[in-house]
Amino acid sequence: MTTSARPALVVAVEGASAVSGLTRFRAADLRRAQLERGYLRADAERDGRDPDAVVAALEVDVVLDERAADARAAYVGPGDGVTYVGTPHGLRSLIEDVYAAEVADAVVLRPVGGARTAELIAGLLAA
Template identity: 40%
Template sequence: MTTTIEDGVRLHAVDLQDAQRRAAELRAATPGTPVLLDIEVLIDRDTRSAFAALDGVSTGGALRYVGTPHGLAGLIADVQRLGIADYVVLKPLAGSPVADLMLAELLAS
């Protein structure tokens, strides 16, 4: 079976606790429907550079991660480990090269 975004329910939250609460509500209301958690992302090779690039960036109000590829991988693992969402939707901020940095930094480890 192939699951597409259209088959799931998108979840917007301000932090992981909010995401966990909202995910539980969604799962109760729509059993068996995949939950997709939106995460706004700005990563760089080091945290200082990521936060510097964040200056003046507006957001859409979703859960936000600013830091390194390894930290983002840890957040995604926490989302899965805690059963918050079945999938995450990464929404790059300020043109952050999320896919390129994730591949470069995590495959090299």
């Protein structure tokens, strides 16, 4: 039995240099994202490339605050993909679950909740 070498989890913020080399995608929900990751890997294999070299990165719009109720109050409407509205702790859990369930190999966080969201993301990634 062969096992594939899965890339280490990558978490990056929109605009950071860490997003280069990632195959970014958006999805309506996590199930669709999991399917998209499979399609990206199958496309690579069909093209004669190593599917394990594909680092499928789910883009997630993010609104954060210390209290989930405050984050919900700052949220201004449905996006066109996966959106997380809540606390930094909950975002960390989502990211870990996305990787563990093979929904994506990486997550690109897109702060849509203003300066407070960007500040909390920076703190989360620094921890």
